[in-house]
Ligand SMILES: Cc1ncc(C[n+]2csc(CCOP(=O)(O)OP(=O)(O)O)c2C)c(N)n1
Ligand SMILES: CC(=O)[C@@H](O)[C@H](O)COP(=O)(O)O
């Protein structure tokens with residue numbers, strides 16, 4: 001029963017609470033987190049682990065004047081609950097409800113939008129410089145996880161800030177976990193600090209160390225006396241963060257509110273960059289999440305009592321089929337390697353990692369490095385597959401261009417979560433890859449209509465001697481039978497699924513089956529569509545598209561990608577180059593960001609359904625009939641006839 005949390009309309013309200021009330025608040029927050037994510041899904045374990053730390057931050061600092069930046073932002077639920085959003089929290093991650101990440105539009109306490117990892121220190125440094133330039137006097141705090149700290153941009157900012165004289169606090173939330181176990185030398189270093197008793201010098205030892213510093217020692221000691229409580233947390237000089245220019249406080253027990261408050265209070269008083277190292281337990285307070293923080297990192301609806309995630313029946317996911325095919329290829333060819341940027345489970349590479357540990361690389365949250373490293377491996381004759389979410393490959397665009405395509409390196413980019421991903425929302429939808437990849441020379445770019453085609457495409461990619469990207473959606477496949485023998489799909493060859501005289505429905509990837517459905521609906525209205533599964537965005541099946549467009553005069557392209565520069569754009573460019581006299585309409589994502597919510601709702605919103613394809617197609621063909629009646633069959637020059645339609649627009 002919530003008694004304290006509902007009284008907190010602003011973090012300042014917490015400052016009146018007694019210690020037992022604060023304890024009660026922590027408990028209530030954990031209950032609300034569990035109940036809400038059990039119903040809606042969400043990032044439970046990261047939030048359970050950061051309850052006391054978030055309370056301490058809001059008790060010590062004065063948000064929003066003091067600015068707290070949450071890295072990734074998946075752990076900002078507690079912050080949301082403490083900043084006046086308890087009443088609406090039940091709408092978390094639902095359509096038109098509260099976002100699962102910080103949003104400036106949602107609250108003045110959300111200082112910087114996040115979702116993609118490792119930006120908090122850069123953002124905080126920018127905020128700190130702005131404060132200095134404006135001669136303001138507020139604290140700036142970046143809260144970053146040990147996983148996010150493996151990201152290149154975090155290290156770039158850490159490097160920069162350490163050499164600057166500006167006041168900035170970096171709170172490192174170290175729970176030893178990224179989504180899976182954290183990786184890398186920094187992570188090993190942090191683990192050593194957690195466990196090696198030499199790092200836990202007591203206060204007396206510290207006093208001795210400081211006093212012994214020639215000439216300045218006693219002075220420094222006097223200053224440190226002022227921050228007495230924090231003194232016992234001061235690390236010996238020489239540790240990494242001190243060397244980088246930070247005053248290091250830690251490691252601190254991240255579940256001890258009193259200690260956290262004392263140390264953060266000290267951090268607030270120190271000048272220059274400060275790093276507060278906080279040790280937390282991911283999933284703290286809910287046994288199933290403590291036992292399996294990976295599963296409860298980002299979890300679907302589950303049963304609170306048993307901790308069992310609600311089963312969703314149905315066919316294998318695209319990810320599972322990708323995973324199985326990788327295993328098959330790896331068994332046949334020892335040159336096949338798998339690379340992930342901190343997502344072994346999400347990308348389906350965990351079984352590969354188990355079976356072929358020597359051929360598996362988890363590079364941390366380092367997409368740029370993953371792609372560049374893959375290029376070098378490929379140039380050495382190996383067969384690297386970088387499995388990455390479409391949205392996160394955006395981080396490595398330049399590596400795809402510079403390291404992979406320019407050198408014609410036969411790297412396979414397996415882009416999972418392409419298209420609308422649902423509840424994670426605008427930062428995570430993978431709706432730009434066709435646009436940001438298709439203009440790169442040398443790259444072959446494909447998208448399967450179903451999971452069976454995915455396995456053949458992966459095999460086809462494996463057979464190539466240049467770079468290939470395959471994009472496929474989040475979630476279940478179509479439930480089609482999977483061929484036992486992998487086959488190459490000729491490069492640039494599309495597939496005619498249905499012949500009709502009234503228009504060409506030209507679809508790519510996840511939109512092929514809705515297009516076929518639409519064709520069936522149209523047939524019942526007397527409209528016969530030719531349906532083509534394009535398969536390749538690059539190279540396009542030029543001859544077939546030109547031939548059909550010329551013959552039918554009307555082309556409706558359908559894609560789960562931004563219209564700007566996407567598949568439909570490629571088709572328009574082709575038809576214009578070939579001076580084909582026809583009309584084109586496109587269905588896809590318009591020039592706006594897509595919010596969060598269940599995927600079927602969002603797909604419907606954007607007209608990415610069989611019903612809407614049928615309705616746009618019927619309208620398209622209807623125009624032709626009207627023109628014919630007026631005896632005006634002559635179509636204007638091609639470009640003038642391009643009509644973009646989405647959301648059933650007439
Ligand atoms: C650029 C980018 N790559 C990958 C991800 C996926 N991702 C989200 S959270 C996360 C792990 C973060 O670990 P950490 O920062 O330690 O936070 P924790 O969940 O442990 O609190 C990953 C890999 C992402 N959000 N952004
Ligand atoms: C915060 C983050 O970026 C990931 O945890 C992401 O939410 C995972 O998404 P999937 O659930 O699609 O694996």
Ligand SMILES: [Mg+2]
Pocket residue numbers: 145146147148173174175176177178
């Ligand atoms: Mg972590």
